[in-house]
Structures are given as structure tokens and as C-alpha cells.
Amino acid sequence: MKQFQIVGIGNALVDVLSHCDDAFLAENGIAKGIMQLIDMGRAVDLYGRIGPAQEISGGSAANTIAGIAQLGGRTAYVGKVCDDQLGAIFAHDLRAQGAVYETPMAPKGGAQETGRCIILVSPDGERSMNTCLGWSEFLTPDDIDEAQMASTEWIYLEGYRFDGPESHAAFAKAIAACRGAGGRVSLTLSDPFCVERHRDAFRRMIREDVDLLFANRAEILSMYRTEDFGAALKAAAAEVAIVACTESEKGAHILADGQHWHVPALPTQIVDATGAGDLFAGAFLWGLTHGHGYETAGRMGCIAASEVISHLGARPEADLRALFRAQGVL
Numbered sequence: 001m002k003q004f005q006i007v008g009i010g011n012a013l014v015d016v017l018s019h020c021d022d023a024f025l026a027e028n029g030i031a032k033g034i035m036q037l038i039d040m041g042r043a044v045d046l047y048g049r050i051g052p053a054q055e056i057s058g059g060s061a062a063n064t065i066a067g068i069a070q071l072g073g074r075t076a077y078v079g080k081v082c083d084d085q086l087g088a089i090f091a092h093d094l095r096a097q098g099a100v101y102e103t104p105m106a107p108k109g110g111a112q113e114t115g116r117c118i119i120l121v122s123p124d125g126e127r128s129m130n131t132c133l134g135w136s137e138f139l140t141p142d143d144i145d146e147a148q149m150a151s152t153e154w155i156y157l158e159g160y161r162f163d164g165p166e167s168h169a170a171f172a173k174a175i176a177a178c179r180g181a182g183g184r185v186s187l188t189l190s191d192p193f194c195v196e197r198h199r200d201a202f203r204r205m206i207r208e209d210v211d212l213l214f215a216n217r218a219e220i221l222s223m224y225r226t227e228d229f230g231a232a233l234k235a236a237a238a239e240v241a242i243v244a245c246t247e248s249e250k251g252a253h254i255l256a257d258g259q260h261w262h263v264p265a266l267p268t269q270i271v272d273a274t275g276a277g278d279l280f281a282g283a284f285l286w287g288l289t290h291g292h293g294y295e296t297a298g299r300m301g302c303i304a305a306s307e308v309i310s311h312l313g314a315r316p317e318a319d320l321r322a323l324f325r326a327q328g329v330l
């Protein structure tokens with residue numbers, strides 16, 4: 001038995017969550033529903049304009065790993081923070097949830113701080129993200145522990161982490177160590193504009209190394225440069241053993257073993273869409289690594305996603321296993 005079931009690698013961020021109306025987004029040049037990268041100057045300026053905010057640990061893959069840990073999975077996370085107040089909050093929340101988190105903190109006092117993501121939640125629950133990567137951008141191959149990567153059944157790679165000078169080398173090291181020990185590789189495309197920035201690198205990785213691809217509708221359409229969703233799903237399934245593609249209120253599609261399952265979303269009063277895809281991925285991976293079939297894992301993904309969008313913040317608050325039992329999938 002391997003020490004870990006899933007090890008995730010991504011941008012370690014603390015979310016700064018605030019509500020605003022769509023006029024505020026327009027006035028401040030913020031594109032609704034996507035992730036934009038900003039520098040520290042813009043982060044300080046924007047923070048001065050938003051209303052009262054709440055700081056909650058985030059980071060896409062970290063949210064996924066937090067979900068897996070809450071479910072009782074054996075899991076670890078790799079991502080870089082600074083030895084500052086936000087860094088301490090991030091590390092505490094992940095470890096307190098039961099995940100192993102050992103990435104060395106960067107020293108305080110340099111030009112960078114712990115990364116943060118100013119998330120503006122619109123009245124309809126959609127989230128618009130403004131990310132200042134801070135230290136998370138500077139994850140290097142030295143931060144990847146090959147022994148840890150060899151000790152996991154799956155690695156989970158965050159597409160957002162393709163932004164950054166040494167991130168591709170860090171991913172390559174993690175993939176080689178994981179696969180060399182018989183482990184499998186999952187990747188999330190993260191964001192349609194992230195796909196635009198890194199399409200060729202994503203495509204190479206998908207073809208050569210990825211066993212399980214997570215995406216949402218917009219991301220997979222961008223990846224395969226088509227407006228035809230069915231065609232994009234087929235194209236992905238021709239390259240990857242397992243495709244898990246979410247479609248907001250329409251649920252999710254799982255393609256594997258030549259089959260295609262459609263799993264419905266749960267009817268949910270959406271408060272804050274942040275983390276829906278992250279928790280879908282976490283519950284799906286937890287399901288697969290605990291012997292459940294693809295369709296059941298997909299249903300678990302949708303249940304976990306519906307929990308996280310029912311409140312502010314991208315980490316689960318309710319007991320996910322209890323929700324699975326209540327929905328008859330556990």
C-alpha cells in the first residue's frame with residue numbers, strides 16, 4: 001500500500017472574498033467568471049476599493065486536497081507560501097484538515113509575500129478572481145520530493161501552476177518520479193484563459209503523461225479549439241484514459257473505458273461558485289481511490305461541489321461523507 005492516495009501540486013493562496021455587483025466589475029476592468037493575474041500594486045489598489053472581506057485559505061489544488069483530507073483520504077499538498085501571517089494561516093488550515101504539507105516556507109522580508117486571490121462574488125454567485133501569485137509562482141524542482149511523488153497512487157496537477165518560471169520543470173520532475181513508481185497522473189485545466197496561455201504545453205502533457213483529465217466546458221472547448229462540446233469531449237477521450245468534465249448546473253460528464261456517463265448536478269441555492277470544480281475533483285479522486293466506479297465517483301463530485309457552492313469560501317464546511325450517505329452513494 002502506498003503512503004498517499006493523492007498528492008496535489010498547485011498555487012498556495014489565501015482567498016480574500018468580498019461581494020460586489022456587476023457594475024463594480026465593469027468599473028474596475030474585471031472579467032466576470034475567470035481568473036486574472038495581477039501584481040502586488042494592483043492587489044493593494046483593488047483591496048482598497050472592495051467592501052468588507054473575509055480571508056479564507058484557498059488555492060485550487062489545495063481546496064481539492066482539503067476535500068480529500070476531510071473525506072479521510074491519505075493526501076499531501078505541495079505549494080509555496082512565505083513565512084508570514086497568510087502563509088501560517090494557509091499551512092494551518094491544510095494540516096488541521098488532515099493533509100500532509102511540508103513544502104519549505106520562503107523567508108520573509110523579500111520582494112514577495114504569500115500569494116492571495118481577491119475573489120469578487122456577484123449576486124448570482126459567480127466568482128471573478130484576481131490572483132497575485134506572490135511566492136507560489138516560484139515553486140521550483142527543488143520543492144518536489146521525489147520520494148513523496150513515488151509514494152502516491154495519483155498526483156494531481158493544477159493547470160494554474162503552469163504560470164511561473166520553473167513550474168514546468170517542477171511538474172516534469174513530479175511526473176517522472178510518480179510514474180516511475182507506477183503512480184498515475186491527473187491534471188486540471190483550471191481556467192479557459194490559462195489554457196490559452198499554455199495550450200501547447202498542456203497538450204503535450206495530456207498526450208504523453210496524463211491518465212485523468214479534469215476540465216469544465218469552457219476549458220475543454222478552448223483546449224480543443226471548438227464550439228462543439230461533444231466533439232471536445234471525444235477528442236479528449238481519444239487522448240486520455242479518463243475524462244471528467246463539469247458543466248455547471250448541467251452536472252458532469254465522465255468518459256472512460258469507451259463509455260460516457262452524464263451525472264446530474266444537485267439542485268443548489270448557489271451562494272459562491274468558488275471551489276466547485278476543485279471539490280468535484282477531490283471527491284472524484286477520493287471515490288476512485290476508494291474502489292468506487294466512475295459514475296459513482298462523478299456523483300460524489302457533484303455532491304461535494306454542491307456543498308461548497310452553498311456557502312462563501314472554497315473549502316468544505318459540512319461532513320462530505322454524511323452527504324454521500326444521505327444521497328445514497330456511500
Ligand code: GMP
Pocket residue numbers: 216246247248249250251252264265266267268270273276277280301302303305306309
Ligand atoms: O462546476 C463543478 C460542479 O459544480 C458541477 O458539475 C455541478 O455539480 C456543480 N455546480 C456548478 N455550478 C452549479 C450551478 O450553478 N448549479 C448547480 N446546481 N450546481 C452547480
